[in-house]
Amino acid sequence: MLSKRHADILDILEAEGSATISALAGRLGVSLETVRRDVKPLTEAGRVLRIHGAVGLAGRIGEAPFEKRMRENAGPKRTIARAVAATIRDGESVMLDTGTTTSFVARELMNHRRLTVVTNSSDIARTLATVNGNRVYMAGGELRSDSGAAFGKSALDFIAQFAVHHAIISAGAVDEGGVMDYALEEAEFARLVLSRGERRVVVTDHTKFGRRGLISVAGWDEVGEIVTDRPPDAAISRSLSAAGARLTLAP
Template sequence: MKLNKANRQSQILAELNVSPTLRIADLAGRLAVSTETIRRDLDELTRQGKLNRTYGGAVRSLGTEPSVTERHALLVAERERIARASMELLAEASVIMIGSGSTTVHVARRLAVERTNITVITHSFGVATVLALNPTISTLIAPGTYHGSEGATVGVQTIGFLNDFFADAAVLGASGLTEEGPTDALIEAGAVYGAMLARSARTVVVADHSKFDKVFPARWAGWREIDALVSDAAPSGRLKAAVERHRVALAVG
């Protein structure tokens, strides 16, 4: 069954998140449409600023990533392993701040299964929803401007709310990880993550291997400010060297 245009373009963006480049011929075969249809899709997505056309294909635009809904369908097994691996690092935490994102929702779901009588402060509706499965967990949702594609609140009201609290740990995702630190596609979300980091005794970054060596506009922390990185694979090269240089604990699920 052929996908309609909206679903087809969503699939193109989802595939671009896990592959740095896409070829028109490959996409046409995978989606069972003509190469001309794919060209029109890529041209339209380029006009929308969601990707950049190349000769014979496309690459994702700097500073963009799929919506949180799209990301929920990607690398599910890897993110579940990351969530399990993060539990040991959070075992002693009774007050936890959790940022938005698909991986952090997996962590929240695992907390709902394994922990009782903790308090979670979040700006993510997805995180709050899965925590509701456990009635012993007290969840505080930060107010602010709702960002639809991220499923979370952002802005000065969100940051002001967070500044009234202190947590044992912050669990934060990232759009990309570079040798300089975690980065995010959404500048407003990056500001919220920075506020959570500042109000927490420890900060745990949860991010799968597809984020390695990807750079986005908002660098919300340096590795010297991060206590632990939880991923489904170990980084290599300059990213690995930076993590080791700043003595960031690495857990691989």
């Protein structure tokens, strides 16, 4: 029989994957010894694992960073993805860069038919390949261990061959100047993706607003539309309007 505190521990681990004993004690307002006592039946039942002064949800220990990021703000990302997928018709072509929000877009496209998909993400390729008559083209090159995505010259040369209906990128940071990222190769790839689409879309949740990345991906005059879950601040909104970029809030 699980107590409410057992359930609370499992809820925290479900959201975060792992937590230290001291962090759990602070969150639950109990002593370290109480947490250790509560954790014991959960470990005996195989629900959680003990790891160096912390506990982790069984099945989450050792998971890739990309999988952890997929759980962050999953609700808003799924809402954004659903709104974008609703604007894409069967038989159209879509280019997607690697990112958690674009991976959610791929999942929302699973009921579409006869799509042509171009991506550098192995997650997106696996999601949409071999179903509903889709054709999936994946950029080649060495796959990153953290995201399972391909970058570099071979990936850029590959996607430069395509012209698609919808070019969709995720964002590492968004400010009044446009979209930014923290890694040069990812910024270069996203920039080229945007240039290959009749429709150029940035998908991002509100947590990226006001951040400033290291490398510019695109100014707002190079973006046709941004789809997000909450309105950005006034400075970003003014920049969007001045550049003629459309702001779409996912319902």
